[in-house]
Amino acid sequence: MKIQAYDISRQASAATLIFDAIRQAILNGDLTQGEPLRQEDIARAFNVSRVPVREALLKLEQHGLITSQRYKGAVVAGLSLEEANEIFEFRALLEPEIIRRAVPHMSPEIMEAAANCCEAFGRADDPMQWGDLNRRFHKTLYAPSGLAYHMEMLDKAMDRIDPYLRAQLLLSEGMQRANREHLMIVDACKSGKADTAADLTRQHILGAQESLSRYWKK
């Protein structure tokens, strides 16, 4: 085969493209809590009928990013501080276990990639990138755990609190602290200390939760 081929059956459907676009808009904060999502408007914007739009909205609802009521339509879901706190606790339960299981299988390449994320994270000037780089960093380290289901659940949880995470990173110390802690986690991984990495990860998460709560109250 002389042709540079690829699996075109993997082409995204209209519904998938719309889902991704709206999800991104919510995570970026372009769509905020309570914003109504009219099927007709979205369909016009994407130049499609309402059918794939409905499909996208259904998926968004399953992800918890929007809530919808019969005959009333969908709005961007809100997340109270209490709910966000619960999701932080969910993370604090999952992530230490994931990294503990990942450390024994971490290749030098993985740690290299994680370190690169760290570096890019420290260097990035656009606050909009911080959230993405942060998530990529953690995801890279977690991949060798083999805990696909855990990571899937974690990913959904991260989507849910994404706006809060970005807010937390925007806090004056949030960004520096995260970077410092990331480096410590990478160090623990490099020296194969699984339990240490797990502890640091747990503190990393609970620390972010705490600083967010403190900021949100005032």
Added chain:
Amino acid sequence: MKIQAYDISRQASAATLIFDAIRQAILNGDLTQGEPLRQEDIARAFNVSRVPVREALLKLEQHGLITSQRYKGAVVAGLSLEEANEIFEFRALLEPEIIRRAVPHMSPEIMEAAANCCEAFGRADDPMQWGDLNRRFHKTLYAPSGLAYHMEMLDKAMDRIDPYLRAQLLLSEGMQRANREHLMIVDACKSGKADTAADLTRQHILGAQESLSRYWKK
């Protein structure tokens, strides 16, 4: 208000009814791994068009109960023993923490209800009920935790391994052992020993996982 009223705006849509029916069929084992789910067939069976059927299939896919490919259709998802094991570990992470947080808020009514589940569980002769009663028992105890998100994730996880759970309960010792351990958990809750309840729950789950793995290999 003398009338037994309910929120009729909460009436289920056709899609929801279809979702519930197919979900139940999968959990009961009436639909097994790889079984194709044709939109047209399902639509005919429920006397609706394919639109609500597609909606139901989307939800089932998000729940991980089916997998679907563009233009190829959906089939009932399979779950390897490895994947099932991971979900047991997911449970072993979540449930102890949930019950630990629930114990301090457990009312006598809750414990009564849980004990009733236990009793019904021990008395039920139809193996088909065991799985349901088992889940109801745990759900009852977990409710006071206030960890709605955790419980939502747990519920999806339980759906995913439901057939395995039923198989495990069918093992000669599975049912008796579960019942014995349930009673111990209730006891710990009654005496307010949150950590003990958590430990027992963890062992309850890991024990089930282990007995299932042992059975499945041979």
Added chain:
DNA sequence: GTATTGTATATTGTATCCAATTTTAGAATC
């Protein structure tokens, strides 16, 4: 006989249309 290509059928994805329900604006009443 085997491999390739064309064709028919089945199935899913999307568009368009109709029905059910909610929301809104205005008229009627007090």
Added chain:
DNA sequence: GATTCTAAAATTGGATACAATATACAATAC
């Protein structure tokens, strides 16, 4: 002027019609 009823507009849920793709099988070439 405020409130309640009413009708129309807006919006979503579902049905039908059509387009895109996959699968199975016949037709053809070698």
